Amino acid sequence: MDPRTSAQDVIRCDLCETAVVQMHCDTCLVNLCIACVGKHMISDESKDHKVVKFQSRKSTLLYPECIAHSKQQCTMHCNKCEIPVCTKCLASDQHLGHKLSEILQIADDKKDKIIKDLTEFNETIYPTYQDIASDVRNRMSQLEKEYGDLSTVITKHGEDWHREIDKLVMKLKAKVDEMKNTQLQTLQKHLDEINKTMSDIKDEIDSVEMAIDTNDLSKLFKVTSNVNMYKNLPQKLIPTLSKFIPEKIQEEKLSKMFGTLSFSSFTSDKHGYSIKTTQKSPETGSSPLVKQLLDEPETVTTIDTGYKYFLCNVACLSDEEIWTRGYDNIMKLYSINQGSLLKSITTKSRYQPSDIAVTKSGDLVYTDYNDRTVNIVKNEKIEEVIRLQNWKPYGVCSTSSGDLLVIMISDDEKQTKVVCYSGSTEKQTIQFDDKGKPLYSSYSYNTYYITENRNLDICVSDGGAKAVVVVNQAGKLRFRYTGHTPAPKKQPFSPVGITTDSQSHILTADFNNKCVHIIDQDGQFLRYIECGLSAPHGMCIDTNDNLFVAQGENRQVKKIKYMC
Structure with a gap:
């Protein structure tokens, strides 16, 4: 709870741990009371401490620290080497003739890109995976129904036979259950993989959102969103249902004449799913992701x-x-x-x-x-x-x-x-x-x-x-x-x-x-x-x-x- 809006939750100084916080060091991300400001300033004189009022915390940008020169902040970016550079780097011959950009501009471009990626995650990719998961669940439900219908056909055909073929009826029904369970297990594994991917996408979204909100540019540059990786959608598994083929009842060769089950399998359509979009197309108009x-x-x-x-x-x-x-x-x-x-x-x-x-x-x-x-x-x-x-x-x-x-x-x-x-x-x-x-x-x-x-x-x-x-x-x-x-x-x-x-x-x-x-x-x-x-x-x-x-x-x- 923010102490600016509540008198019930008081934040204490990080140094003395007793006084109410009044100041904040944007460099060290430390909360301070007025009495402890001086002690903090001399605790590490190598740093340029930016102490501001607590209400103005996070107002100072944290530039990346130079990897080549200790305790030097980088305000420029070498476009050729694709790294942040400090004033000492610029004074050396290492980046002579290289095109440079202000690091703030590079940061803005980076943020624009990941905001665009975040939008794509939220508006298209994650909803698409939700639809895919729903489609798999629906197929599982339909598979249950169709295999139930198949069992009913077998049962009705078995009612015309005498007691001596009951064992055969049960054997075939067990086979139906086995095929059903095998296909359901395949779909469940497929669904688990989809759910795992959806969880990974949510983690990506959380990571991107944290990077957007931070004032630590080092953390921002470490973020790499993987939108393209998730555009490669999973295969669409379509179960092929077995059929029961009855034969006329005869006294001989009961097993053969009762009927057989065809094999069940899956067909895979890797192009069966496509990324959803809310943009309008000339032919179809808008395609909403959800009902309104x-x-x-x-x-x-x-x-x-x-x-x-x-x-x-x-x-x-x-x-x-x-x-x-x-x-x-x-x-x-x-x-x-x-x-x-x-x-x-x-x-x-x-x-x-x-x-x-x-x-x-x-x-x-x-x-x-x-x-x-x-x-x-x-x-x-x-x-x-x-x-x-x-x-x-x-x-x-x-x-x-x-x-x-x-x-x-x-x-x-x-x-x-x-x-x-x-x-x-x-x-x-x-x-x-x-x-x-x-x-x-x-x-x-x-x-x-x-x-x-x-x-x-x-x-x-x-x-x-x-x-x-x-x-x-x-x-x-x-x-x-x-x-x-x-x-x-x-x-x-x-x-x-x-x-x-x-x-x-x-x-x-x-x-x-x-x-x-x-x-x-x-x-x-x-x-x-x-x-x-x-x-x-x-x-x-x-x-x-x-x-x-x-x-x-x-x-x-x-x-x-x-x-x-």
Whole structure:
């Protein structure tokens, strides 16, 4: 904290370590009180000490020290030798006839270049790598789906056979899994390399920014940005999916007649990616790097769900269909375009579900607080996936990897945690921060909703804490968002439903203020969405970044377009 703007943080003299600092030596970068100035000046008489008021520190440029003549500062630059030179160098014959420039001009040219490089890093190269990483993740997700479809084809074909070929079915499915895992591992390794490069780019950016801000020209000249190195983009790996080729069922040669799998592989397109640009071209106009928020969000359609009491949540099955749940034991599937009811599912326990979500494979998943279970609906049949002891499930979401994240509350309602499940196997528990303090509030009729962001952060809407709590994939706290002022209705922040979009924005419904908050992936407030919302509660986003908001009191789902 700067002592010029705060009376709470006092900086002490570097010599006596007791008196308040009043002066500063720009030559030695030492803070001094008035009493210690003389002592510092005579401590090293070989230096030309530049002592200024503390408020004027860094006002004196630090010229590079000559490599040939000790304690001589270089004010000129030899263009032929490409080194700084001092007056003694100029008096010698070493640089006779060489073209010289003022070192300040060379420094300005250097700074202009690295500022240009920094701009290119921030505006084109790093965003391009972000897009590449997103493309690889999407391919991994698509690969999961397509291999799932492939397994389904094999399974359906196997249903026509008798019990004696079950072993063959399992063998082929295992082969599918092996090929899938091999290709996913290849893509994961590819993604890890991309993420490593992105980290290196960030380090480059930090180094360049530090060089720009420093007044030490020696440090400035040591900076060499490697923009061109990162323009050589990675290869674009495109997995070639295996196909199942069925044969007609015969009594002989079952193994051959059942069907075979073609080989899976990758094709490499090293020119598949290109550096993004925000400049306009004559043919295509501008190509924005990211979607932009609309100045005025607009309501596209409204769906009346017909619930009697209160509409709690909504989950997108597709761009055409949504699941809903309210204050009863029935979950309803609606057509978005028609606004018509397509299907109704009653919970297995007949209790009200606590939350709903849709898995990667398109199955409905719901938590049953009273029954202590997490359940999946497949082909209108309810399968119990998880049954808890001493804990009760609340919020749930499906991750990009196909796992389930479940918020749960202890029976004594004093503890809250997030648990990651692969099927019914517990993989990870998130409950405390680095200091051993609870990340989430204790339960007292509060609401808890959860979602995973595109950067794999885990985002929880904690109604008791009146905050959005965001941790990274390892469970380490990144930030807490506690609202923004002024709020539309000037009421305390009351977060309920939460979701994320393709730009890694985090959206949370604010029940009290009848609006939706949009923040970026680092917790910075961007804007509100109001659109005449009535008691907004649960939310979801479709693949086109349309927002669906469950309005509790009027039992309607509102579809809102807020990005272009």
